[in-house]
Amino acid sequence: xxxxxxxxxxxxxxxxxxxxxxxxxxxxxxxxxxxxxxxxxxxxxxxxxxxxxxxxxxxxxxxxxxxxxxxxxxxxxxxxxxxxxxxxxxxxxxxxxxxxxxxxxxxxxxxxxxxxxxxxxxxxxxxxxxxxxxxxxxxxxxxxxxxxxxxxxxxxxxxxxxxxxxxxxxxxxxxxxxxxxxxxxxxxxxxxxxxxxxxxxxxxxxxxxxxxxxxxxxxxxxxxxxxxxxxxxxxxxxxxxxxxxxxxxxxxxxxxxx
Numbered sequence: 001x002x003x004x005x006x007x008x009x010x011x012x013x014x015x016x017x018x019x020x021x022x023x024x025x026x027x028x029x030x031x032x033x034x035x036x037x038x039x040x041x042x043x044x045x046x047x048x049x050x051x052x053x054x055x056x057x058x059x060x061x062x063x064x065x066x067x068x069x070x071x072x073x074x075x076x077x078x079x080x081x082x083x084x085x086x087x088x089x090x091x092x093x094x095x096x097x098x099x100x101x102x103x104x105x106x107x108x109x110x111x112x113x114x115x116x117x118x119x120x121x122x123x124x125x126x127x128x129x130x131x132x133x134x135x136x137x138x139x140x141x142x143x144x145x146x147x148x149x150x151x152x153x154x155x156x157x158x159x160x161x162x163x164x165x166x167x168x169x170x171x172x173x174x175x176x177x178x179x180x181x182x183x184x185x186x187x188x189x190x191x192x193x194x195x196x197x198x199x200x201x202x203x204x205x206x207x208x209x210x211x212x213x214x215x216x217x218x219x220x221x222x223x224x225x226x227x228x229x230x231x232x233x234x235x236x237x238x239x240x241x242x243x244x245x246x247x248x249x250x251x252x253x254x255x256x257x258x
Contacts, residue, residue: 214238
């Protein structure tokens with residue numbers, strides 16, 4: 001629900017000529033949010049007010065506000081104004097990044113709980129996911145990731161030992177499995193699949209959500225040549241996470257398919 005009280009007063013900006021005005025306006029609003037002067041549901045100054053404040057054109061202000069809206073930091077309501085949104089972290093879909101890095105970039109503290117770390121024969125299902133023979137010894141790992149003590153991701157990972165023989169010897173409360181593998185194992189190809197799932201009893205307890213709550217699941221497989229290094233499922237609370245992806249298309253486009 002959006003608040004209708006007067007917009008909180010923000011500090012007068014410091015003009016920096018080398019930085020584009022639209023970037024300064026974005027930073028100004030984001031600083032208000034990060035400092036607590038603006039909270040979720042608070043209305044930000046109107047575009048006319050921001051234009052006067054920055055001696056900027058309405059087009060420049062609109063660009064800054066529109067970008068923050070697309071990024072999920074603001075929410076526009078017809079006839080009421082623009083408000084600070086409940087921010088959902090963006091997880092990059094086409095880039096292999098560390099959950100710890102994402103949490104730190106949000107100004108929060110990452111921590112993790114190791115749930116399972118075993119070397120066991122692969123079941124038929126696990127063998128299929130890694131494209132190895134059933135019964136092959138593989139590493140199995142489960143980690144719960146937290147942001148400021150709040151569970152945000154369950155990581156269920158399978159690893160082929162020959163590519164990372166020291167994998168299970170790591171302290172995964174101080175380094176994430178993804179960080180370790182990226183630093184120690186070269187890879188040539190990554191496959192991502194995303195779907196929506198219901199939490200269920202076990203996932204619900206770990207993520208501290210209702211068992212029928214929606215979750216986002218990212219399934220990733222990583223190759224070196226024709227061999228799979230690792231298979232991982234990353235499960236997030238649906239209400240607190242979203243994925244984004246951006247990629248470059250062909251440079252010489254002659255025809256656009258329908």
